[in-house]
Amino acid sequence: MIWYIIRRLLQGIPVFFGSTFIIFSMVFAMPGNPVLRMFGDRTPSPEQIAALEAKFHLDQPFLSRYFLYLGDVLQGNLGTTYAGQSVNEILARTFPTTLRLALLAVVIQLGIGVLAGLIAGLRKGGVFDNASLVITLLIISMPVFVFAFVAQWLFGIQLGWARPTVGPGAPWSDLLLPAIVLAGLNLAYVLRLTRASVIETSQNDFVRMAYGKGLTRGRVIPVHILRNSMIPVTTNIAADFGILIVGATVTEGIFNVPGVGNELFKAINRHDTPEIVSIVTILVIVYVLVNIAIDLLYGVLDPRIRYVK
């Protein structure tokens, strides 16, 4: 196991440098003065130009600029927005809210998705199975912002079950509706994956064996079928997390959740490119780390994976 952890961490290093380097290149390898391009229509003051040039070390050659920038990011110096706010402060203020929202969404998507997928898979071809296939198909084809507006309009405005936008302090009760929206797409994927996996696992000999030994359904389903069906679902959490990040940007913007995604949403609307780049870099770093963490978890769940390669 220790070798598996070490190998996986080592594999993460090139991905970490590569992905941050690509984002950095997208901003600075394009023709023209990157600082002026960041301002778009506006004319920056000389101080702003000087500040950005200093922040991105524009007097240095390209590669050393990248390492200087990465050094700044790793030391937690993410620069400032146009308005002069520190990106660090913004992230420190908004990250806890996003973390709570994401946590709620993951709990919803795994709880409901796995349970519904298990029921659908065990009763393949039944009413519940067919209904869940149709509903997930509809959810998958709805872009997250359409889903968010439908939920906001229906539950927030028409039925009045929830507040259409999140109130100050973002209490858990207000976060529930955005979390359901955020969980929606992944829930559909988790459900379908669990269902397919449960059907496949149920056809295995060890399941027939377990029933043959006289074990009850109450023992076979959770211990033999569900546990073995969870492996593909776990691996997919990593991919789900990417959807979650993008979804959080849209959902937080629509429900006005004071989180990181909302900051990114506002930064995009303000054309605040330095802030966009800082936030996206942080999100990508988080994504890479989460991927590594999930791979490690995968190794814990499935001993075979530790010995491959």
Added chain:
Amino acid sequence: MSSKNPVRRAPRFVAEVDEGGLGAVDAVRVSDRKSNLWLDAWRDLRSRWMFWISAVIILFIVFVAIFPGVFTSVPPNDNCILSVQTQAQAEEFGVPVGTRISNHGPLPGHPLGFTKQGCDVFSRIVHGTGTSLSVGIIVTVLVAIMGIVLGAFAGYFGGWLDSFLMRIGDIFFAIPYILAAVVIMSMFLHDRNIWIISLAIGFFAWPSTARILRSEVLRVKQLDFVTASEAIGLSKFRTMFTHVMPNSIAPVIIISTVGLAGAITAEATLSFLGVGLPNNIFMSWGNDISAAQTSLRTAPQTLIYPSIALSLTVLAFIMLGETVRDALDPKARATR
């Protein structure tokens, strides 16, 4: 058993083999229908109602995209008025002078009402079809080409090239492609067009296609006909392009159909976020939905109809993708 036989045979415990039956199985039935993966898939597809529904919707969408003029004669962007000012306009719209057109409900000739800017919702939806579809197709073709070429080279040639290409793929895969597109698009403030947005989406979406093709190529290159092709002297490139690739392409077709839906969603999401196509030049459903969000309470029609158009298009391609997957991948069929 004959008593004349001097050798004592061991008693047989198995039934006599029916040679006639086996011979019939082995014989090549020339008169039978031709069959291969694609023919089988087509026969399977033909019998599915979901395939026909999605095919009809997609053909309709393509028709709307190519000939928007057939469905509406109202220009999507010009002649947008906030309120009726003159007598001529009053006659044109059939309402008294001074009526607010902005966010107004349906009027004769304008079946879905008006946006906040006073543009015709129906016309904007019809003219937005082309944008969504072009971005979807360009991204899909781009991703398929990049994925196929890189995946095939990595899988077929193996070795350091494989490791190198797959590590590059890991790096691109580590960046959620919409986030990458947000950064790219925010660097292009003035010269955004369909090609730029398609490149921005497609440039980070190829690794999954490449991975899938690579694993399929790894399977196919073990097969006998590849060895035979190399044995008769075809070059590695020739073998790869004429024998390995056509036989490993099926999973790419599946992922591309669903990917087209993903690309349309991505374009709408980028437009919704405000880093999509410029609102005044391109009709884009994402833009319209984004512009309508402030009128959610007062004029839900401005938001609902473009959302329906968008969701229906995505739904059609996802349904097509699912039926194609079931037809091409017997393993997926088994879990249905």
